[in-house]
Amino acid sequence: MAETTEIAEITENQDVKSTAASEAPPTVIVDDLHIVYRVYGAGGTRGNAPAAFRRILKRQKSPNVREVHAIRGISFTAHRGESIGLIGRNGSGKSTLLRAIAGLLPPTRGAVYTDGQPTLLGVNAALMSDLTGERNIILGCLAMGMTPAQAREHYDDIVEFSGLGDFIDLPMRTYSSGMAQRLRFAIAAVKSHDVLMIDEALATGDAEFRRRSEERIRQLREEAGTVFLVSHSLDVVTQTCTRAIWLDKGIIKMDGDADTVVKAYTKAIQAAGARRANRRRRQPTASE
Ligand SMILES: Nc1ncnc2c1ncn2[C@@H]1O[C@H](COP(=O)(O)OP(=O)(O)OP(=O)(O)O)[C@@H](O)[C@H]1O
Numbered sequence: 001m002a003e004t005t006e007i008a009e010i011t012e013n014q015d016v017k018s019t020a021a022s023e024a025p026p027t028v029i030v031d032d033l034h035i036v037y038r039v040y041g042a043g044g045t046r047g048n049a050p051a052a053f054r055r056i057l058k059r060q061k062s063p064n065v066r067e068v069h070a071i072r073g074i075s076f077t078a079h080r081g082e083s084i085g086l087i088g089r090n091g092s093g094k095s096t097l098l099r100a101i102a103g104l105l106p107p108t109r110g111a112v113y114t115d116g117q118p119t120l121l122g123v124n125a126a127l128m129s130d131l132t133g134e135r136n137i138i139l140g141c142l143a144m145g146m147t148p149a150q151a152r153e154h155y156d157d158i159v160e161f162s163g164l165g166d167f168i169d170l171p172m173r174t175y176s177s178g179m180a181q182r183l184r185f186a187i188a189a190v191k192s193h194d195v196l197m198i199d200e201a202l203a204t205g206d207a208e209f210r211r212r213s214e215e216r217i218r219q220l221r222e223e224a225g226t227v228f229l230v231s232h233s234l235d236v237v238t239q240t241c242t243r244a245i246w247l248d249k250g251i252i253k254m255d256g257d258a259d260t261v262v263k264a265y266t267k268a269i270q271a272a273g274a275r276r277a278n279r280r281r282r283q284p285t286a287s288e
Contacts, residue, residue, distance in 0.1 A: 024079035027115045027195050027226040028101055034109035035071040035096050040064065070096040072250035073110070078195075083217060083227040085237035085258055087265055088247035094230045097247065098197045101228065116194025119144065121184055133159075133168040133175070133183055140187035154190045161216075162186035163209060182209055189216045196220055197228040214240050234262045 070093045078084055086094040099105045101112055102120035127136040137158050141151035159168050162183045164175075172180055188196065198217075217227055217240050231237055237244055237258055244261035246254040254261050 024081050025115070026077045027080050028078040028118070029113040030074055030076050030097075030101065030110075031113070032110035033071050033074045033097075033100060033107050033112060034069070035093075035100055035105055036108040037068040037070055037096075039066045039068060070250055071100065074247075074250075074252055075110075076245065076252065076255055078226050078228070080226060081221055082243055083221045083229065083241045085241035085244040085262075086228060086230045086247060087232075087234065087237055087244055087262065088253070092247040093250045094247055095199055098199055098228060098230055101195070102197055114195060117145075118195035118197060119188060119193045120197045121188040121199065127172060127180070127184060127187075129173040130171055132171055133162075133164055136172055136183065137168075137187055140184075141190070144188070144191055146191070158183075158186045158190050161189065161212065178206075185213055189213070189220070192220060192223040193225045195226045195228070197230075199230045200232070210236070234266065238262050 074093075074097065086097060088094055096105065098120060100107060101114065102118045103112070103114075104120065127140060131139065134155075137155055138148070138151050141154060141158075142148070146154070162168070162179075162185075164179060164183060167175065167179065172183070175183070185198070188198075214236070217229070220227055221242075227241075229237065229241060241258040243256065244254075244258040244265075245252055246261050246265050254264055
């Protein structure tokens with residue numbers, strides 16, 4: 001049965017594979033995880049009510065449902081103090097894996113065990129576009145479990161970290177996507193997290209903001225949390241992460257120290273590029 005559970009609930013001798021040679025206590029255990037999306041209305045005819053009713057009676061699937069098997073049996077263990085970069089091509093399953101660890105997507109098969117509350121900081125983090133940056137800071141702090149007094153205490157630090165200046169008084173819908181992302185990161189980063197997950201947050205900031213974010217991620221790691229970072233910027237991964245997991249079509253292609261995995265991934269991309277170029281060269285053109 002699929003589940004998302006606290007680590008304390010699993011028995012000590014459970015057989016869960018880990019490639020990280022870490023002695024630190026585990027914070028996240030992903031055990032043979034499968035995530036299947038069901039896409040309704042995917043092609044075909046729209047059908048009609050009697051046909052749908054017959055299908056329900058016969059317990060048949062709708063012919064218009066397509067299944068996307070995004071994560072195909074992933075297992076790993078993350079430890080306290082690790083900063084793990086998730087890398088891989090578009091559609092390889094990075095965001096899906098983060099959302100599953102955050103408990104936002106129920107496993108179709110397998111399980112995710114977490115120690116403490118994971119926080120997902122992503123493009124869709126729940127801030128309100130009609131509210132000002134100022135109101136959103138308070139909202140975000142309360143959503144992370146702070147009291148109103150604690151939220152007020154952290155307010156100035158968040159504004160300063162975000163670097164938004166006077167924009168903080170304007171509604172968030174007036175922000176560029178980079179500015180909104182900076183605010184989200186600034187809110188999430190003010191607190192120590194057991195497990196902090198960042199989906200491409202650093203890609204949108206300018207160089208100075210990126211430097212501050214990288215520094216903060218290092219501190220968060222030192223504060224004994226675990227950080228997951230999805231990024232297409234391989235430089236950010238090697239500079240910020242101690243470990244990298246390379247996903248390919250929903251499975252783990254490689255898991256190890258960040259430099260080694262990024263090097264192998266870069267080599268594979270270059271080799272694939274060279275193969276494509278060769279194929280193009282071998283294809284006769286219309287004029288030949
Ligand atoms: N809500 C959804 N419904 C159906 N399929 C989805 C959904 N979200 C993602 N997918 C599919 O799941 C697979 C993995 O997607 P995911 O977004 O996790 O990949 P990713 O590695 O984060 O990609 P990118 O680097 O482009 O952000 C893809 O085939 C994608 O089409």
